[in-house]
Amino acid sequence: MKLFLKGIFNDCFKHEDSNLLYNQLSAMKKKIKRIAVLTSGGDSPGMNAAIRAVVRTGIYYGLEVYGIMRGYQGLLEEDLFKMESRSVANIIQRGGTILKSARCKEFYTPEGRKKGYEVLKKNEIDGLVVIGGDGSFKGALNLSKEYDIPCIGLAGTIDKDIAGTDFTIGFDTAVNTAIDAIDKIRDTADAHDRLFIIEVMGRDAGYIALHSGIATGAENILIPERKTDAEAIITSLQEKERRKKLVNIIVVAEGDEYGGIELYRLIKERLPNLDTRLCTLGHIQRGGSPTGLDRLIASRMGYHAVECLLEGRYNVFVGILNNRMNYVPLEQVAKRKGRIAEEWMKVVETLSA
Numbered sequence: 461m462k463l464f465l466k467g468i469f470n471d472c473f474k475h476e477d478s479n480l481l482y483n484q485l486s487a488m489k490k491k492i493k494r495i496a497v498l499t500s501g502g503d504s505p506g507m508n509a510a511i512r513a514v515v516r517t518g519i520y521y522g523l524e525v526y527g528i529m530r531g532y533q534g535l536l537e538e539d540l541f542k543m544e545s546r547s548v549a550n551i552i553q554r555g556g557t558i559l560k561s562a563r564c565k566e567f568y569t570p571e572g573r574k575k576g577y578e579v580l581k582k583n584e585i586d587g588l589v590v591i592g593g594d595g596s597f598k599g600a601l602n603l604s605k606e607y608d609i610p611c612i613g614l615a616g617t618i619d620k621d622i623a624g625t626d627f628t629i630g631f632d633t634a635v636n637t638a639i640d641a642i643d644k645i646r647d648t649a650d651a652h653d654r655l656f657i658i659e660v661m662g663r664d665a666g667y668i669a670l671h672s673g674i675a676t677g678a679e680n681i682l683i684p685e686r687k688t689d690a691e692a693i694i695t696s697l698q699e700k701e702r703r704k705k706l707v708n709i710i711v712v713a714e715g716d717e718y719g720g721i722e723l724y725r726l727i728k729e730r731l732p733n734l735d736t737r738l739c740t741l742g743h744i745q746r747g748g749s750p751t752g753l754d755r756l757i758a759s760r761m762g763y764h765a766v767e768c769l770l771e772g773r774y775n776v777f778v779g780i781l782n783n784r785m786n787y788v789p790l791e792q793v794a795k796r797k798g799r800i801a802e803e804w805m806k807v808v809e810t811l812s813a
């Protein structure tokens with residue numbers, strides 16, 4: 461085991477004093493006997509696959525693994541139970557989260573976190589795996605700063621709004637759900653020569669809109685990362701009307717400055733001849749069986765989360781960048797924004813002519 465640890469260690473910390481860190485690593489490793497896992501914030505398809513990976517990897521390494529119900533809320537209420545390998549049987553394909561999820565205001569406060577820490581201590585939990593978005597990571601960061609509880613984050617959000625990872629658990633499924641819905645809407649739009657404005661989720665990020673819009677051949681995609689030129693949209697619709705191209709799909713991210721409703725109102729007012737409909741896809745994007753990609757990344761991330769705890773690589777979130785694991789300190793968790801390459805928009809404009 462020593463050689464094994466040393467091998468990993470040398471790979472990961474090439475530029476550091478390897479012996480010193482290796483000793484620290486070994487010392488820290490001894491502490492971890494019992495870990496807990498929770499899901500927090502908006503659920504996302506693939507969270508179950510991540511829970512399964514954490515539980516089974518933990519058990520593989522001889523750890524006890526506890527599941528905490530309803531995120532930080534359940535932690536404060538000491539709602540936790542010991543999980544076995546069979547507790548996570550037959551869940552890899554299921555959407556939602558068997559541990560349930562919540563957004564917990566009390567955990568934003570130092571008093572709330574103290575309560576959480578006391579529950580963890582009482583139950584002899586040595587490390588915590590938090591599956592959620594950047595808000596959930598902030599909770600983990602504060603807890604790890606204030607108390608001696610190593611925390612590992614797994615990026616579970618359909619929004620893909622976290623810097624440092626190419627994927628977040630649930631994004632691919634949400635995009636595919638949106639694609640499926642938009643394809644269906646195009647059928648009816650085509651039958652009636654209609655313009656459809658379709659609003660997709662993503663909070664203040666435009667990735668779901670961008671990916672689903674390109675994949676469905678949307679004529680326009682509106683995202684918060686780019687200034688929306690409403691006049692240009694009106695002009696292009698007028699021009700399309702002149703050449704009798706009446707079937708149009710505009711995909712709008714909910715975080716765009718216009719959003720679905722405002723754009724719909726504007727088009728109704730300025731282009732009353734167009735037969736325009738608005739459709740908000742909403743929470744359908746959060747449900748459903750995770751895609752193969754989401755199951756795969758959730759399994760990899762969950763496995764590596766436990767390895768991080770065992771190796772003493774604490775208070776990071778596990779991402780995947782260029783198909784390699786990327787461990788980002790929770791301290792550095794940042795919103796991924798404003799970085800949608802112009803090339804993507806060029807593709808949209810060129811292909812939707």
Ligand code: F6P
Nearest residue numbers: 502593617618619661662663746
């Ligand atoms: O963060 C995931 C997400 O689905 C966002 O895309 C959306 O803005 C938000 O959560 C919706 O939150 P709620 O389920 O609380 O309405």
